[in-house]
Amino acid sequence: xxxxxxxxxxxxxxxxxxxxxxxxxxxxxxxxxxxxxxxxxxxxxxxxxxxxxxxxxxxxxxxxxxxxxxxxxxxxxxxxxxxxxxxxxxxxxxxxxxxxxxxxxxxxxxxxxxxxxxxxxxxxxxxxxxxxxxxxxxxxxxxxxxxxxxxxxxxxxxxxxxxxxxxxxxxxxxxxxxxxxxxxxxxxxxxxxxxxxxxxxxxxxxxxxxxxxxxxxxxxxxxxxxxxxxxxxxxxxxxxxxxxxxxxxxxxxxxxxxxxxxxxxxxxxxxxxxxxxxx
Amino acid sequence: xxxxxxxxxxxxxxxxxxxxxxxxxxxxxxxxxxxxxxxxxxxxxxxxxxxxxxxxxxxxxxxxxxxxxxxxxxxxxxxxxxxxxxxxxxxxxxxxxxxxxxxxxxxxxxxxxxxxxxxxxxxxxxxxxxxxxxxxxxxxxxxxxxxxxxxxxxxxxxxxxxxxxxxxxxxxxxxxxxxxxxxxxxxxxxxxxxxxxxxxxxxxxxxxxxxxxxxxxxxxxxxxxxxxxxxxxxxxxxxxxxxxxxxxxxxxxxxxxxxxxxxxxxxxxxxxxxxxxxxxxxxxxxxxxxxxxxxxxxxxxxxxxxxxxx
Ligand SMILES: Nc1ncnc2c1ncn2[C@@H]1O[C@H](COP(=O)(O)OP(=O)(O)O)[C@@H](O)[C@H]1O
Ligand SMILES: [Mg+2]
Numbered sequence: 014x015x016x017x018x019x020x021x022x023x024x025x026x027x028x029x030x031x032x033x034x035x036x037x038x039x040x041x042x043x044x045x046x047x048x049x050x051x052x053x054x055x056x057x058x059x060x061x062x063x064x065x066x067x068x069x070x071x072x073x074x075x076x077x078x079x080x081x082x083x084x085x086x087x088x089x090x091x092x093x094x095x096x097x098x099x100x101x102x103x104x105x106x107x108x109x110x111x112x113x114x115x116x117x118x119x120x121x122x123x124x125x126x127x128x129x130x131x132x133x134x135x136x137x138x139x140x141x142x143x144x145x146x147x148x149x150x151x152x153x154x155x156x157x158x159x160x161x162x163x164x165x166x167x168x169x170x171x172x173x174x175x176x177x178x179x180x181x182x183x184x185x186x187x188x189x190x191x192x193x194x195x196x197x198x199x200x201x202x203x204x205x206x207x208x209x210x211x212x213x214x215x216x217x218x219x220x221x222x223x224x225x226x227x228x229x230x231x232x233x234x235x236x237x238x239x240x241x242x243x244x245x246x247x248x249x250x251x252x253x254x255x256x257x258x259x260x261x262x263x264x265x266x267x268x269x270x271x272x273x274x275x276x277x278x279x280x281x282x283x284x285x286x287x288x289x290x291x292x
Numbered sequence: 293x294x295x296x297x298x299x300x301x302x303x304x305x306x307x308x309x310x311x312x313x314x315x316x317x318x319x320x321x322x323x324x325x326x327x328x329x330x331x332x333x334x335x336x337x338x339x340x341x342x343x344x345x346x347x348x349x350x351x352x353x354x355x356x357x358x359x360x361x362x363x364x365x366x367x368x369x370x371x372x373x374x375x376x377x378x379x380x381x382x383x384x385x386x387x388x389x390x391x392x393x394x395x396x397x398x399x400x401x402x403x404x405x406x407x408x409x410x411x412x413x414x415x416x417x418x419x420x421x422x423x424x425x426x427x428x429x430x431x432x433x434x435x436x437x438x439x440x441x442x443x444x445x446x447x448x449x450x451x452x453x454x455x456x457x458x459x460x461x462x463x464x465x466x467x468x469x470x471x472x473x474x475x476x477x478x479x480x481x482x483x484x485x486x487x488x489x490x491x492x493x494x495x496x497x498x499x500x501x502x503x504x505x506x507x508x509x510x511x512x513x514x515x516x517x518x519x520x521x522x523x524x525x526x527x528x529x530x531x532x533x534x535x536x537x538x539x540x541x542x543x544x545x546x547x548x549x550x551x552x553x554x555x556x557x558x559x560x561x562x563x564x565x566x567x568x569x570x571x572x573x574x575x576x577x578x579x580x581x582x583x584x585x586x587x588x589x590x591x592x593x594x595x596x597x598x599x600x601x602x
Contacts, residue, residue, distance in 0.1 A: 027398070029365075029395065029396070029399060029436070029437055030394075030396065032394060033362050033365055033393050033394050033395055033436070034361035034362040034365075034393060034394070035361065035362060035363070035392055035393055036394070039391060039392050039393065039394050040392050042391045042392075043388050043389070043391035043392040046384065046387060046388050046391055047377075047380070047384075047388045050380050050381065050384035050387075050388065051377070051379045051380060052379060053379060118377060118379075119377065122374070122376065122377045122378050122379075123373050123374045123375045123376065124375060124376055124377040124380075125375075126342055126371060126373070126375040127375040127376065127385075127389060127432065129341075129342060130340055130342065130363070130364075130369060130375070131363070131364055131389045131392040131393065132392050133340070133341045133357055133358035133363055134358055135358075289344075291337070291342065291343040291344060292337075292342040292343070
C-alpha cells in the first residue's frame with residue numbers, strides 16, 4: 014500500500030544541499046547561536062559589567078573620599094589597581110553561574126537530548142560550549158576590566174593616588190582579571206558537565222573557589238604555607254597582584270597556570286563523563 | 293532501516309530491555325507496541341545513541357547512529373520527554389539544531405510552516421501547549437529531511453485535534469515513502485497506521501509480525517453464553533480445539549465453536565440458554581492477552597456493580 018518514491022520525488026520543497034554534515038565549526042556556530050538566543054545570557058553579561066565597573070568605581074570613589082582619614086599603614090599598603098578591579102570578586106560569581114548554566118540549563122530542560130542527538134559524538138558539544146563561552150567572556154571581561162581600571166584611576170586622581178596602565182605589572186593585572194574570570198567560567202562549564210544539576214554545580218564551583226581558601230587558612234601554619242598557595246582561587250588570583258612577592262611559591266603566571274590546570278581537570282572529567290553516561 | 297540485534301539495557305539491577313532483536317523495514321510503518329514500562333522509550337533512546345546499550349547492537353542504515361556524518365539526515369526523532377530549552381523561541385531552537393549540520397535557514401522556515409507553527413515561531417517555547425510542543429518536536433525531526441522517523445508515543449496527551457494532525461502527518465510521511473518507527477501502548481493506534489508490529493513486554497520481544505498476520509491470528513471469535521447450567525454445558529463443549537472460560541457464574545466465553553454449534557448442542561441436551569452472542573475479540577484484547585504476563589504492575593481493581601450496592 015505504501016508508495017515507494019525516490020528521494021528526489023518527495024514533496025519536500027527544494028532538496029537540501031550535499032555538504033550537510035556535522036563539523037566542529039558548525040557545532041560552535043550552533044552554540045554561538047544558542048548563547049545569544051537566551052535572555053539569561055544578556056542579563057548575566059550585564060550583571061558582569063555592573064559588578065566590575067560599578068563596584069570598581071564605587072570602591073575607588075570611597076577610597077578617594079576616605080584617603081585623608083586613612084592611617085599611614087593603610088596608605089602604604091594601598092594599591093590603586095587592586096581597588097579599581099575589586100569588582101572581580103562579585104563578577105566571578107556571575108561569570109561562574111553563567112558557565113554552569115550554559116550546560117546545566119540544557120540538562121534541566123531536556124535540551125541536552127536534542128543537542129546530543131544532533132551531534133552524537135558528544136565531545137564536539139563540550140568543546141563548542143567551552144570555546145564559545147571562553148571567547149565571549151574573555152572579550153566582555155577584558156573590556157570591562159579596562160573600563161573599571163580607567164574609571165577607578167580617574168576617581169582616585171582627585172587625590173593624586175592613581176597609577177597608570179604603563180606602570181610595572183599593572184597591564185598584566187588588568188588583563189589578568191579578565192583571564193581569571195574567564196577560567197572561573199570554564200571551570201563552571203566543566204563542573205556543569207560533571208554534576209549536571211544547576212544547584213549542585215554552582216555549589217561545587219563556589220565551594221572550590223570561596224570555601225577552600227577559608228578552610229586552608231585553618232590549617233596549621235607549616236601546612237598552610239605549603240598548601241594554601243596551590244588552592245585554585247589563591248593560585249589563580251596571583252595574576253592580579255601588581256607587586257608580587259618574589260619569595261612566593263607561585264608567581265603571577267605560574268599561579269595562573271596552576272589555576273588553568275584545575276579548570277582543565279574539571280573539563281576533562283566532564284568530557285569523560287559526557288562520553289560515558291546516558292544522556 | 294533500523295536493525296536491533298540482541299539489545300539489552302540494564303539500569304542497575306533492573307533490566308529495562310532484554311535481548312531484543314528486530315528490524316524496522318524501509319518504506320513502511322512499524323508499530324512498536326507494549327504496555328507502559330515495557331522498554332519502548334529506552335529502546336528508542338538506544339537507537340539514537342542517547343543511552344548506551346549494556347549488550348547488543350543497534351544500527352541505522354547500516355551504521356551506528358553516531359557514526360553517520362549527518363545523523364539528522366538519517367533519522368529524525370520525536371522523543372517522549374521534552375528536549376527543548378524553555379527560554380528559547382521555537383525558531384531559534386530549530387535554527388540551533390540546523391546549524392550543527394549546515395542545514396540552510398530556508399529549511400527551518402519550511403518545517404515551521406509544515407507543522408503550522410509560523411504564528412508562534414518567535415515565541416519562547418516555555419509558553420507552548422503540549423500540542424504545540426509536539427509540533428515543534430516533529431519540526432525538529434523533519435529538519436534534515438530524513439528517510440527514517442522514530443516517534444515515541446506521539447499522540448500521548450494530545451487533544452483530539454492534535455491526534456488527528458499526527459495521524460494525517462504519519463499518513464503523508466508514509467506516502468512519501470519514509471520509514472516510520474512509531475511506539476504506542478495502545479493497539480488502537482496501531483490498527484490505524486501500522487504495517488508491521490514489534491511487540492514487547494517487560495523488556496522482552498513478544499512478537500515481530502506483519503499487521504495482517506497478527507490480525508489473522510488474533511482476531512478470534514468468542515461466543516458469550518449465559519445459562520443457569522454452566523457446569524453441564526461446559527463439560528459438553530470442551531474439546532481439543534475448544535476452550536471455555538467462566539468470567540462469572542452463569543456466563544461462559546467459548547473459543548473455537550460457532551454460536552450455531554453451541555445452540556444445537558444445548559438444544560439436544562435440553563440445556564436452557566438465556567443468551568447466545570457471538571463477539572469478535574478486538575486486537576486490543578489480543579494484545580492485552582499477549583502482554584498480560586509481561587505487564588509490570590497489573591492493576592487490581594475492585595469492581596463494584598450497581599447491583600451489589602443496592
Ligand atoms: N534512566 C532510567 N533509570 C532507571 N530505570 C529506567 C530509566 N529509564 C527507564 N527505566 C526503567 O526501564 C523500564 C522501561 O522504561 P521505558 O523504556 O520508559 O518503558 P516504556 O517507554 O515502554 O513505557 C521501566 O521499568 C523504567 O522504570
Ligand atoms: Mg515510554
